[in-house]
């Protein structure tokens with residue numbers, strides 16, 4: 001779906017999420033959302049906050065699972081995705097804190113495998129993710145699944161590419177402070193979501209074209225979404241320029 005501006009795209013996705021939350025509420029069901037960080041979904045979160053404040057959209061029945069978190073990084077750190085999600089969304093809506101899930105960047109290393117398995121189990125116990133929001137890295141990564149990640153991968157500790165660390169440098173004082181690792185849902189975790197919406201704006205045109213029209217390959221993790229039964233790329237005209 002190509003929109004004239006990022007604003008219009010974000011607005012349409014916020015409306016889809018609101019409709020889903022309300023439909024689940026009407027059936028007394030939980031709505032399980034997979035959420036992403038980065039600059040791309042910021043406008044979407046602004047619209048959701050606006051809908052909460054002005055249109056009475058309640059998040060009481062919403063359960064969230066975030067894609068990823070830097071490792072090692074304590075959740076109170078300004079750059080943590082835990083902090084990002086609270087500042088940009090959770091602090092402004094009526095979500096139950098017990099329903100918020102993010103991988104923990106402070107898990108002791110020898111316990112990470114167990115905690116990653118628990119994260120996967122928590123997703124399954126919640127009934128699976130109804131709608132997963134994704135951004136895309138310039139190298140085609142989704143979550144922190146860098147090129148070469150297995151399609152079978154589940155939540156795990158991953159090593160970040162240098163280009164990813166440089167892309168995310170803006171949030172840190174210098175490159176040496178950007179964590180070298182992260183905990184990320186795997187491609188298979190993402191592919192198990194019932195529906196996936198990937199957002200991309202502006203300068204992402206080359207990687208959007210490779211993901212949508214290129215060969216399906218683990219070298220471009222987002223290209224694997226071509227095999228998802230219900231996935232939409234919501235992009236603006238600039239991001240669609242090379243399609």
Ligand code: GLP
Pocket residue numbers: 036037038039040041067068134135136137138142143144164168
């Ligand atoms: C980060 C995140 C991804 C995000 C991507 C793009 O590394 N782990 O989830 O989609 O990079 O970021 P941005 O939206 O700022 O371009």
